[in-house]
Structure formats: structure tokens, C-alpha cells
Amino acid sequence: MFSTKKKTAVFDLNTKKDLEQYDDILNNSLCTVIKEHKEKMADKEFDNEGKMISLKEKIVLVVTWEEKKLL
Numbered sequence: 001m002f003s004t005k006k007k008t009a010v011f012d013l014n015t016k017k018d019l020e021q022y023d024d025i026l027n028n029s030l031c032t033v034i035k036e037h038k039e040k041m042a043d044k045e046f047d048n049e050g051k052m053i054s055l056k057e058k059i060v061l062v063v064t065w066e067e068k069k070l071l
Contacts, residue, residue, distance in 0.1 A: 002068040011061045022063065030068040037062055
């Protein structure tokens with residue numbers, strides 16, 4: 001018998017720690033990925049005059065999965 005729980009998390013594809021956590025979900029036979037999508041995030045910095053001086057972009061993966069626990 002199992003109890004199930006749905007979870008959602010955001011993983012930064014540029015960090016090793018997040019990729020390892022995502023791999024743990026994929027390799028766990030008690031977890032089933034329900035939905036996942038990639039989003040492009042942008043951090044913009046502007047100077048006092050309103051001109052953009054810096055743009056940092058990163059790709060994140062939003063994952064929803066169902067985790068089963070043995071009772």
C-alpha cells in the first residue's frame with residue numbers, strides 16, 4: 001500500500017546541486033514526473049538614467065512529480 005504526494009520544484013540547470021536533485025527524482029522508482037517545462041529567467045540591472053547595464057539570463061526547469069511512500 002502507498003500514500004502519494006505531489007511536489008513541485010524549480011531547478012537551475014546551471015548548478016550541479018540542482019541537477020543532482022533532479023537526477024535523484026528521475027532515478028527513484030517511487031517517483032513519477034507528471035509535468036515539466038523550461039523557463040528562461042532574466043535579471044536586468046539599470047543605471048540611474050534607466051539604461052540597462054547588465055543582463056543575466058538563466059534557464060530553470062519547473063518539475064511536478066508524484067512521490068509514493070510505502071505505508
